[in-house]
Amino acid sequence: MQEIKIPLDWPNISELERDYILKALASGYVSSAGPLVREFEQRFAAYLGIGHAVAVVNGTAGLHLALKLLGIGPGDEVIVPALTFIATVNPVVYAGARPVVVDVDPRTWNIDPAAIEKAITKHTRAIIPVHLYGNPADMDAILGLAREYGLYVIEDATEALGSTYKGKKAGTFGHIGVFSFNGNKIITTGGGGMLVTEDPEVARRARILVNQGREPGETEYEHKEIGFNYRLTNLQAALGLAQLERLPEFLATKRRNAAIYCRDLYNVLGISWQQELPEAESNWWLFSILVDKKKYGLDKLELMQYLRKEGIQIRPLFKPLNWQQCYRAYNFNHCPIAEALYISGLNLPSASSLREKDIMYVIRSIKI
Incomplete structure (x- = not known):
C-alpha cells in the first residue's frame, strides 16, 4: 500500500483533547449520562449564535431526526441536490418520504434555486440544501422559495462548520440545521453530530426522541413517543469541547x-x-x-x-x-x-x- 505523505483530512488531535478525555474518564461518566454533553451543546449553540443545540450520534441521525421533528413522512416529497454524500438523501427514505433530486449550480456546486422551484409540487414539504465541501449555498434564494411555497428548510451543514453567508453562520438559516463530527470533519468527536434550531419546542422534542422517546425527569421508564438511540456520549463530548476550542x-x-x-x-x-x-x-x-x-x-x-x-x-x-x-x-x-x-x-x-x-x-x- 502506498505511503500517505499528505493526508486528505485527518483528525487534528493535541494534548488539549487528551486532557479533556482523561478528565472525562476520571469522572466516571463515559456514556450519554455525563455533564459534558450538555456543556458541549451550550458552547456549540453559543458559537453559532443560535438558541438551541442537541447532540446526536452522527449527522445522518441528525437529518433523520430533523425530518421526524417536522412531521415529514409517507406521501411527502423532499428536494435534495444531486451532488452530495448519500447520507443527505438516505434519511428522507428512512422517514418514508420521497426524495426529489435536482441539479446544482456550475460555479458553487450547490443546489440550484431555479431547479428547486421547477421541482416543487403539491407534495413538497421540505428542501435540504447542502453547503458542499463547506461552501455556503444561496440561502436568500432558497429561503425565499421556502416562504413562497410554505416549505421547511433543513440545512445539511455537516461539512460547513465555521462557514458564513452574509456574516451569519451556516446551519442557522433553516428551521433546523445539522452538523457532523465524523473523523474527517473540521472538528471531530470520533463520530457524532449536532442538531440546531431557534425553536425551543423542536429542541425539547429532539432531546426526548434521541433518548428513545423517554420524557425527562420520569422515574419510571415511560415512553410517550417512539424515539431513537441517537445520543452522544460524555467521552465524545469531551473530545468535542477540546476541538471546539481549537x-x-x-x-x-x-x-x-x-x-x-x-x-x-x-x-x-x-x-x-x-x-x-x-x-x-x-x-x-x-x-x-x-x-x-x-x-x-x-x-x-x-x-x-x-x-x-x-x-x-x-x-x-x-x-x-x-x-x-x-x-x-x-x-x-x-x-x-x-x-x-x-x-x-x-x-x-x-x-x-x-x-x-x-x-x-x-x-x-x-x-x-
Whole structure:
C-alpha cells in the first residue's frame, strides 16, 4: 500500500483533547449520562449564535431526526441536490418520504434555486440544501422559495462548520440545521453530530426522541413517543469541547491553505475549482478542483493515479445521486451539471494539520 505523505483530512488531535478525555474518564461518566454533553451543546449553540443545540450520534441521525421533528413522512416529497454524500438523501427514505433530486449550480456546486422551484409540487414539504465541501449555498434564494411555497428548510451543514453567508453562520438559516463530527470533519468527536434550531419546542422534542422517546425527569421508564438511540456520549463530548476550542485555529489553517491553492493553481491550464458566492465565506473543508483533460493533458483518474503514487491522498467528488445504483428504482432526473462536475472533479488535501510546504508539494505535483 502506498505511503500517505499528505493526508486528505485527518483528525487534528493535541494534548488539549487528551486532557479533556482523561478528565472525562476520571469522572466516571463515559456514556450519554455525563455533564459534558450538555456543556458541549451550550458552547456549540453559543458559537453559532443560535438558541438551541442537541447532540446526536452522527449527522445522518441528525437529518433523520430533523425530518421526524417536522412531521415529514409517507406521501411527502423532499428536494435534495444531486451532488452530495448519500447520507443527505438516505434519511428522507428512512422517514418514508420521497426524495426529489435536482441539479446544482456550475460555479458553487450547490443546489440550484431555479431547479428547486421547477421541482416543487403539491407534495413538497421540505428542501435540504447542502453547503458542499463547506461552501455556503444561496440561502436568500432558497429561503425565499421556502416562504413562497410554505416549505421547511433543513440545512445539511455537516461539512460547513465555521462557514458564513452574509456574516451569519451556516446551519442557522433553516428551521433546523445539522452538523457532523465524523473523523474527517473540521472538528471531530470520533463520530457524532449536532442538531440546531431557534425553536425551543423542536429542541425539547429532539432531546426526548434521541433518548428513545423517554420524557425527562420520569422515574419510571415511560415512553410517550417512539424515539431513537441517537445520543452522544460524555467521552465524545469531551473530545468535542477540546476541538471546539481549537476551531478558530483549524479555520485559519484551512483558509490559508485554500488561498495558496488558489494563488498557485491560478495559471495552471485546465485546472479550476469550486467558487464562493460574493456574500459567502467557505471553511474550505475540502478544496476541490476540476480537471479539463483537453487543456491539462490528463483526466481526473489519471491525475488521481499520479498523485497517489506521490503519496498524496486524494479522492473523487461524490457520485451524483441520480447515478447511484441503490436509487435506480426512483428514476431521478438527469442532472447534467452534477454529472459533469463528478466526471472531472477531485478533492485535494485539506487537513488542518497541513503546513504551507505540504500544500506546495501538492501544487508542484499537479504542475507536472
